[in-house]
Each structure stands twice: as structure tokens, then as C-alpha cells.
Amino acid sequence: MSVVINQPVNTLPVLTYRWLKLNELKLSEPIGIPIKPYSKQFVANLDAVKQMIEIDTGPPAAEIQVLGAGVSSQLTRLSQTSANTGIQIIVPPNTVVEQPLEIAYRLDADDCSVIDNNLIIAEADSQITLIFDYSSAPDAAVVHNGLTQIVAKSGSVVNIVKIQRMQDQAVHFDAVMAEIEPHARVNLIQAELGGKLAVTNYVTNLHQAADTKINSLYFGDQDRVIDVSYLMNHIGRHSTSQLTARGVLKDRARKAFKGTLDFKKGASRAEGSEHEYVLLLDPTVKSDSVPLLLCGEEDVKGEHAASCGKFDPDQLFYLMSRGFDKIQATKLIVEAVFSPVIGEIPNDKLQTVISEVIQRRLAGE
Amino acid sequence: MAERFLVIKDLHVNVEDSPILKGLNLEVGRGEVHVIMGPNGAGKSTLANVLLGHPKYEVTAGTIEFEGKLLNDLKPDERAKLGLFLSFQYPEEIPGVTMENFLRMAKIAQTGESISITKFNRILREKMDLLAMKPEYASRYVNDGFSGGEKKKSEILQMLVLEPKLAVLDETDSGLDVDAVRVVAQGVKQYRSSENAIVIITHHSRILEYIQPDYVHFLIDGRIAKSGGPELIAEIEQSGFAALQSQSGRA
Amino acid sequence: MRKKTQVADVNRSLYDIKDKFEYSFKTDGLNEDVIREISAQKNEPDWMLEFRLKSLGIYHKLDVPPWGPDISGLDIDNIITYVKPKTDLNVTWDDVPEDIKNTFVRLGIPQAEHKYLAGVGAQYDSEVVYHSVQENFRKQGVIYLDMDTAVKEYEDLVRKHFMKCVPPSDHKFAALHGAVWSGGSFVYVPAGIKVEIPLQSYFRSNAPGAGQFEHTLIIVEEGASLHFIEGCSAPKYSVNNLHAGCVELYVKEGAFLRYSTIENWSKNMYNLNTKRAIVEKNGTIEWISGSFGSKVSMLYPMSILKGEGARSDYTGITFAGEDQVLDTGTKVVHAAPYTTSNINAKSISKSGGVSVYRGVVRVLPNAHHVKSSISCESLMLDSDSRSDTIPVLDINNDEVDIGHEAKIGRISDEVIFYLMSRGISEEEARAMIVRGFAEPIAKELPLEYAVEMNNLIRLELEGTIG
């Protein structure tokens, strides 16, 4: 059995001019997602954490209310009804799980679709880190569609790392939704490095003194289409959010970055910031940014900044004067763009893997 | 005492519910120059801000009197009109408002008398010359894009124009090069008279080479830990605050 | 206890004086007969009638945009499409009927003409009632006419440019404009001529329930320069009015055009205006835009930088008060290499007003060495109001230098303290800060307009609320 995906994805929270064609991303062709079981082991270190938390593999038994449409209501529904994998976690109160839980999916000709539905509930003052790693076998036309719901109860900390490094034939849809209760924090690191189409959507409700930090990294090469969307709903007083996105675009890659800070009435003393840095390496790339600031409360601070261009000629000159050729210098500069984010990933092996993927793609291999 | 100019008694001040000043006593007489020194975070700027009535600083006990008048419940503009002035450690920037307009409005607000644009302009130019400030500063926006040194000069300019009775200079000499310190010090000397008083908060003795203080106080952990004459400056240059700090840690 | 800023609503009493609704001819509604009637009244060439009918067809095909403010309160089909005032075009104020003249005198137009303008056009409802330009500029070949006259006297020039920059197919209200346009100004500045003092057209809408659809067409030839000022106002009626004007600007090689607008329509006006400039090699368009009035505004002056080295500067302020939704911003298309754009947008929201910055900077694939800098700043004066920033960057070349910054916030308590410590009262301090916020725009306006703008942002401050 297979489901056909045809609805537009990543619709903006507030629409703007139609001629820009940025209000939503229309799929260039319908995408079929086969529905069949996923066969491999996917939690690498289950035994290490099993004693501390309640964990079940497989999609959650009960549905919880979604915070938004996700990538699209059609895709979110698909994960809710037809998931072939997933995990459910409850971290008991005051429990601090030091070791990151590693979840890795490898898609290939046999396991050509991953539809995961994950639910993470962090009880009061608990802490947990999860790493999701999606990769695929060369030349395999595969699809991933994911839904990860997080409930961070008061004072808890949830760290999520999502690495997508699939091959050029892959399609990736991923929605993360976080309800962040008072004084809780959710940190998200997201790296979009592969696939022909990569669409991600993060939405969060921030309650009183809740905080979210997002580090987003993308690398676009070949004909990749990247569409990333973030929506921070500041609901509670003193809630805070910081989003930093860093990207490099090369060849004919196209990217749309959609980041929205929404200060609801009553969210006094809330502060939110959004920064995007894009490095453009070829004249044939396309870089779209839609940083929205929506505000219904007087006593807030919101800012966003975006910069976009080739690298600084002074920087390049400096490096070349030290004997680097242009390609080496480019590698160095790209590494400098990404390294602050990569350095935050709590897994040395993955750090190396990501650096290698980027260097390989930069070299056009 | 015959003349009660500024009298601070047993002042307790909280910032965001944590106590910063913890029973501070200080008297400043007309015509006097006082210097307050103390380690970072001791509460010097807190004292300066609370003198002008910053709403964030909460007086939990004690009194501040100026010329016999209780200041505790007065708003900042009312205190300014009584003749108090603060040269801010970190002056605010006000885009879109020119120095000249701002100072003229402030002058009118304080004196209650209107002053013609030309007459005011003349006074302003005169004071700016004194501080070696280029005339174009008059038409620039208040502190907007000023360097650290320019901001400090702008504070002294405001003092000279507004002619307060009591001026508190919060680290006005910090971050200035040698020449700028001299210019600022000249401004202060020009202002000094037997009719007014100056409280200089500083970390450096350089400015005190130009302006002889009458009294020196060490402010440590929210209290005046030691007071004396100018000779205290040499003492602190030699041994630092550490020794005093351990003494004041007693109660 | 938190202190609240009290900034007064825009003082509109001056603009609100209504004249008696008198006219020599009017049309209600929108259909082919109405269009033929308008065209016949104007005694237009046939091509213009055809153009109007074609536009009407397009109007019926297009839908209202699914984005932006709610305009469902607007009943276009029943709007009065054409109101001919009870006078013809005049060349001296003395010939303008007393009540209409008084209206313009109250708005200061004849006085301004006398003091610092090179020419003035005054439109009352659908038709221009006064037009004149200084003799020395006329001698240099500068044409400044009402649009209806220009269609006849400069038919070829008009036909070549009319709605070529903003085609009727652009959006529903552009199509509506194409069908029922009336009045407006035509300006032609010959090559090399620098018009050093500004020209001004003032648009006054008096008729209740009417639409105003003036068309402004400006051609600034090679190396020439011009400052054009547009003013608009209307008294407030209980029925809704519509303004769907169109401004087309052609800035030729090395030419300079500054287009300033102080818009102060009444709060029953739907201001759905379209403004666009095409800028050739090394030409410059500067938009200065103050939006204070209207119930709903959708206004995004657009610059198409068509020639190498062309530049667009946009400086805008929007002040949305009670019952207002002011959706404004700018669109820039970098269509050639070495083009530059600067955007400096500010907004103030109070008493339930909604201000929106909506804009786009698009860099086309062939446009290398493009520079663009965008800054949006919003000030919220209370929590009943809204402020949204909706910018888009659409970059299709790598050889670019694009910077975007947006900030939203309130008046800082520290700055208030600083000013108060200098003896300035809290109320005055807040007023100073708000005026300072608007100053970068005021600075760009001729003094008289800056004064008008400061009056519009009348700052009347109250005490403290708990």
C-alpha cells in the first residue's frame, strides 16, 4: 500500500504577495509513500537508558493534540495514522538522563520509507537528550516523514538533535512540535544536509519563562530544494527564544527559510531573536527568507536579522595571502560558518560524519 | 549643623528584591567636593541612580534630604528641578532628538523660563568650546553613535548648561584618554563653586590631579567603609580595597 | 506600577471639515454603461474608452487578495465611481468656487504654492479644479498638467506610458483604476532640466461614499531631476470611501525623482493605492512616505531597478491609531547589475491600531553586485494594538550584499529616566522619544510638511495608569 502526497507544504503563518510563490511550497510532483514495516533496529543504546525512563518503541498508542499543521496537515495525519516506527518516552520527574539516546534510521531499497511518530514527555525538572539520524543508501529513492511531539513540563530540559544526511534521491519531511511549560527549555539542533527535497517544520508554544534555542544548519547543493519553517508562539510572560540559522547554497540549490516570532497579547517581557546567515557560492542558487515578526503585546523585545551574500572578499584575501588556494579557503570559511553548530552536537562520531558530508558535498563528490 | 545640603541617612536600597545598599550614611556640604571609590559592584552607581530617583531602585529604609527637603518620594524630574544632576556611567542614546533641542527643553523645564533659540545657542556654543566639542555636536542626536569619550563630554556639557546645585559624576573619567580627562576636568573645575557641590565616583586618581577633593569615601558592600581626606587616595593606590573589604565583612 | 505612554490620536479636525455635497455630474456603481458615461463626459479619445472597458473585464475576472487586511467592509459595486465637481479646471484660485477654494486655503495649498512650490495641482473629488506651474519651468519645457488634459494634449506620450508600468492585470484594484480613473497629474521633465523646487498635487475627496481614482504619471528624462509631493485628505463620513489611485513613474538614465506623500485620508477610507517606478541606468527614485489616515491602507510603492546602477531609497513611517489597519511597505525588484536599494521603515501602533510592514526585495538571476539594506523598526505604545513585520528576501544571484534588520519594542524605561533626570517631565520625555523616532522621516520632508507631520503626531500625554 502507498499513500500519495500532493498537498502544499510549509504554509506561512501569515500570507503575503502571491506572485512571490512563497506562501507555501507546492510539490513539483505527487510523492508516493509506501506503507510497510520498518525492519531494522533503530535505537542504538536502549539498554543504557532503559532503567531510568519509560520507553517504548513503535508509535504512541494514544494521540495527543497537535500544535499546528506541521509540514502539512496531510503529512501530520499520515504520521498519526500510518507510522511504521517511532518511540515514546516518559522521563520521570527530577530524572536527569546524561547519555544522549541515539535513534538512527537507515533507508534503503528494502526499508524505503520511514514514517515515524515520536512522543517525548519530560516530567517536571527532568532532562533528556535525543539524537535522530536519518541516512540512506546510495541511489535508493526513499521517503521519510516524521512527527515528533514534545511536552516539556515545568523546569525540564529537552535537547533534540535532528540530522538529515540522506542521498540525493531521498525526500524528507519532518515536523517537530513542542509544548514548553513554565521554566522548561527545549533546544533543537537541526542539520539538513541531503535529499532532493527537505522540508522541516518546528512549532512551539512557549509558556511563562519557557525558553527555546534553535540552531539550524543547512547545506544545499545540486538541485536540492530546502524549505525550513520555525514558529515561536510566545504565550507566557518572560518567555524567550533564540533562533540562529546558518546555511550554504551551491549549484542550483533552492532554499526557503521561514521564521516567525509571534508575541501573543499577555506575553509581557518576552524576548525573541532570529538570525540567519546565508553564504552563496554560485550564481544559480536561490535563497528566499521570510522572517516574520508578529506582535500583539507592547512590552516585548523582538528582533531579526538576516544577511546574505558571497563570502567577505577581505576574509578570502586574508586566507589566500596565507597560502590557501580558493577551494581550500572556501572549505575553511564554510567550516567556520558551521562549526559553532556542529560543535554543539553531543556525539563526536556524528560531528565527524557531518563535517565529512559537508566537505564531500563542497568538493562536488 | 548650620547648613544641611545633602544628607543621606541609613539608606537601604533593593534592586529586583536583592539588597544593594545596606545602611549608607553620607553628608555633603555646599561648596564641597567628595570622592567615592570602591570595588566594582559595591553599589556606587546604585547610589547615584537612587539619588535621582530611578524607579527600578527601591528604597526600603532610610532618608535622602537635599536642602532640608525629603527626596524619597520625588520623581526624577522633580529632583532635577531642585538642582540635582547625574552624569551617567552609561549615558542613553536618543535617536531623532538633537542635543540642542534636548538641552534647551531641559533648561526651560528646569528654570521655568523660556529662552530664545539664539540666546540658548550662544550659551551652548560657549560651553562646547570650553570642552573642545565641535559645533556640529549641537545638531547631532543625543549621544547617538557617540564614542565612549564623546558621551562623557556630552554629560559634562549638560552639567555646564543646566548649572545644577549638586552634581554626581559616575565614572565620568573612565575610558577617556589623557587629553579627554584633562578637558573633562577643566569643565568640572569651571563648574565648581562655593555655591554647589560635586560627588565624583571614580576608579582613577588622574582626574583628582586636576580637582582637589575635600573628602574621600570608600564604598564597600553597600556601605561607606571609610571616610577621610585626600590622603586616603594614596592609601588605596597602594593596598587596594581587599584589606578594607575583609574588615567590612565583619557584621 | 508600569507607566503607559499616552500619545494622542492624529488630530484630524482640520481635515474633517465637510463641504456641502454638490456636483455637476456623478455616476453610481460599476458597469459598462457607467464607464461609457464617464468617458463621454471627459470627451476622451477612443483608445482610452477601449482601455477602460478592457480593464473592467479584467476587474471582473480577478479576485481580492487572500492576504492582507480585511476589506470586506468595502462595497465596491455600490461606490460612487465618478463625481464631477460643480466647476471646471481653473488656472487662478480666484476662479475656483468659494467653498472649494476655502477648503484648499484651510489646507494651506495656495499659501504653500506662493511660498515654496514650483507648481500646484488641486483635485476635488474626481476632477482637478486648479493647476498651475511657474513660468520659468514652463519655458524650460516642463509640463505639469491635470491628467485629463494631458490625455488630449500629449496623447502619444500618455498612450505610450499609461498603465504600462502598472498594468490593469496587476491586481483587482489596478483593474478597477484602469476602468474608472479620473483626474490626477501629468508631469514631464525634459532631459537635463533640474526642477529645484517641488511640485505638489493635492487630492481632496469630499463626496460621501465616493471613490477617488486619480492617475499620476511622471516622466523624468535623462539627467533631469524632480521632487514631487502628493497630499491627500478627506472628511470623515459614516459610509466608506475608496481611494484606488495609481502612480506611474518613469525615471530615465541618470535622472532623479523624489516622490513624497503625506497621506491623511479620513478613517472611513479604504486606501488601496498602487505606486510604481521604473528606473533606468544610474537613475534614482526616492520614496518618502507618511501614512497617517484611512481605515485600511494597502500601499507598497514598488521600484523596478531596470538599468545598471539604478537606486531606490524608501523612507516610510506609519502611524496606526484606533480602528486603523495600515498595511504598508515597499517592493524592490533588482533587475540589473550594480543596483542598490535602501529601505528604512518605521511604524507606531496605538489604541488598537494595527500597523504592518510588508515588503519584498527580489534580486533577479542576472543582477549581480546588488546591494540592499533593509531596516524595519516598530514601536508599540500599548497592548491593545498590533504590529506585524512581513518582509521577504528573494535572492537569485550570489554576487550580492543583502542585510536585513527588524526590531520591535516599546519605549525604554532607561531612556525615560535619563530624560527625567534632566528635569523633563515623563509626558514630555515620551513625546520627545516618539517624535525622535519619526525624525528620520520628518528630516526628509520640506520644512512645512515636517511641521504638518509633527502636528499629525500630536503628542498629548496623560498620566499614569496602574
Ligand SMILES: Nc1ncnc2c1ncn2[C@@H]1O[C@H](COP(=O)(O)OP(=O)(O)O)[C@@H](O)[C@H]1O
Ligand atoms: N539595574 C540593575 N538591575 C539589576 N541589578 C543591578 C542593577 N543595577 C545594579 N545592579 C546590581 O547591583 C550591584 C551594585 O551595582 P552598581 O551600583 O552598578 O555597582 P558599582 O557602580 O559600584 O560598580 C551589582 O551586583 C549589580 O549587578
Ligand SMILES: [Mg+2]
Ligand atoms: Mg558603576
